[in-house]
Amino acid sequence: MKKVNIGIIGGGLMGKEAASAFGRWFALNDFPVQVALTAVCDLNPEVLSWYEAVPSVELITTDYKELLAHPSVDVVYVALPHNLHQKYYLEVLEAGKDLLGEKPFGIDLQAALEIKEAADRLGRFVRCSSEMPFLPGPQRVIEEVISGRLGQIIEIKAGFLHSSDLDPNKPINWKRQTQFCGEIGVMGDLGMHVLHVPLRLGWKPKRLYAQLQKIITERPDGKGGRAVCDTWNNAILNTQVEIGAEEVPMTLEMKRIAPGETNTWYIEVLGTKGGVKYSTKDTKALWTFSCEKEQLWQRTDLGFKGMPFSTITGGIFEPGFPDCFMQMLAAYVAERAGVLNDRFGCVMPQEAVDSHYVFNAALKSFAKHTVENVYYHQNQTV
Ligand SMILES: NC(=O)c1ccc[n+]([C@@H]2O[C@H](COP(=O)([O-])OP(=O)(O)OC[C@H]3O[C@@H](n4cnc5c(N)ncnc54)[C@H](O)[C@@H]3O)[C@@H](O)[C@H]2O)c1
Numbered sequence: 424m425k426k427v428n429i430g431i432i433g434g435g436l437m438g439k440e441a442a443s444a445f446g447r448w449f450a451l452n453d454f455p456v457q458v459a460l461t462a463v464c465d466l467n468p469e470v471l472s473w474y475e476a477v478p479s480v481e482l483i484t485t486d487y488k489e490l491l492a493h494p495s496v497d498v499v500y501v502a503l504p505h506n507l508h509q510k511y512y513l514e515v516l517e518a519g520k521d522l523l524g525e526k527p528f529g530i531d532l533q534a535a536l537e538i539k540e541a542a543d544r545l546g547r548f549v550r551c552s553s554e555m556p557f558l559p560g561p562q563r564v565i566e567e568v569i570s571g572r573l574g575q576i577i578e579i580k581a582g583f584l585h586s587s588d589l590d591p592n593k594p595i596n597w598k599r600q601t602q603f604c605g606e607i608g609v610m611g612d613l614g615m616h617v618l619h620v621p622l623r624l625g626w627k628p629k630r631l632y633a634q635l636q637k638i639i640t641e642r643p644d645g646k647g648g649r650a651v652c653d654t655w656n657n658a659i660l661n662t663q664v665e666i667g668a669e670e671v672p673m674t675l676e677m678k679r680i681a682p683g684e685t686n687t688w689y690i691e692v693l694g695t696k697g698g699v700k701y702s703t704k705d706t707k708a709l710w711t712f713s714c715e716k717e718q719l720w721q722r723t724d725l726g727f728k729g730m731p732f733s734t735i736t737g738g739i740f741e742p743g744f745p746d747c748f749m750q751m752l753a754a755y756v757a758e759r760a761g762v763l764n765d766r767f768g769c770v771m772p773q774e775a776v777d778s779h780y781v782f783n784a785a786l787k788s789f790a791k792h793t794v795e796n797v798y799y800h801q802n803q804t805v
Pocket residue numbers: 432433434435436437438464465466467470487501502503504505507525526527552553554611612
């Protein structure tokens with residue numbers, strides 16, 4: 424059986440999530456590629472010490488160049504603050520490794536373009552992280568759309584809602600500061616997750632009107648003082664997409680301050696003959712609409728058997744965040760090995776770049792209070 428050795432640069436929240444998924448790879452049934460997390464790099468010794476409990480890890484280092492020079496590392500998962508994406512992604516590619524990069528795949532459009540250019544030039548296998556669509560619900564939404572059962576599509580709504588910033592006394596971190604998180608703020612944090620399915624279905628916003636909000640603008644700095652929070656907390660993008668000959672409204676919501684929501688990813692597609700909606704707030708429930716004698720929203724309970732990759736978990740058991748993250752990693756490894764077949768794949772570099780074109784147009788729209796066309800070429804600037 425083929426084996427892929429993984430390195431992680433940035434062992435924080437997401438690095439640990441990836442390590443946990445690689446550590447239970449045996450839960451995937453008949454998966455044709457083995458993986459082993461062999462090397463980890465982080466600057467924080469406390470973070471690094473957590474990885475001492477991972478038996479496959481051979482190298483724990485604060486020097487990413489040592490990780491990149493490690494001959495057995497084939498693929499590097501980079502989960503670093505956004506201001507570091509471009510430098511580290513490029514160095515991973517130049518070291519001859521394949522890359523799974525975290526979103527937003529560069530702090531801004533220019534960074535994303537340069538990462539994509541390097542990936543193409545160096546011929547590396549590169550994908551960007553976005554795990555929610557690997558849950559059974561989103562998979563069924565995609566299936567319903569592709570089946571044509573919805574008739575002419577009338578409207579699309581998609582979003583990702585957190586309340587992680589609701590507490591004004593939560594100390595500041597890099598995610599609340601433009602210099603580390605980027606001018607695009609919450610769009611960089613949540614936007615790729617929201618756009619993954621629409622872009623894959625060919626729904627590229629043609630024009631948009633953006634509403635951006637900075638709601639909590641100061642927080643404790645964690646050292647007894649106060650610090651400025653200068654990122655956008657919430658974004659609503661009213662966009663227009665072309666589906667066949669029709670122009671269809673698509674509303675995209677990305678919110679870090681959405682009272683009552685913890686990590687709610689949702690999508691809703693309405694057509695003239697049917698509709699489909701799914702939200703992680705009710706993990707198992709797929710809702711489908713039909714209109715015969717009466718109008719009917721029907722609930723179907725989904726379980727593990729709707730996951731793209733089969734696992735040992737019983738088909739009726741409900742999946743959660745660690746499960747979809749593992750499915751995304753499985754999709755990455757399978758696609759890299761040429762065995763994804765007709766399954767859904769991870770975000771491609773072009774899709775990550777396209778998401779930045781959308782965010783860029785949104786910044787422009789809000790600054791000028793105008794409806795902006797989204798141009799998917801390099802001449803679009805803020
Ligand atoms: N896919 C998802 O659902 C999801 C969720 C959260 C965050 N993210 C993304 O993951 C990335 C990381 O976010 P996080 O929440 O894990 O952040 P985090 O702050 O928890 O972890 C980042 C880690 O990077 C380390 N680090 C910082 N600079 C470094 C350097 N120069 N070299 C080595 N290590 C360094 C830090 O010590 C920290 O442990 C971001 O791109 C973020 O947008 C994705």
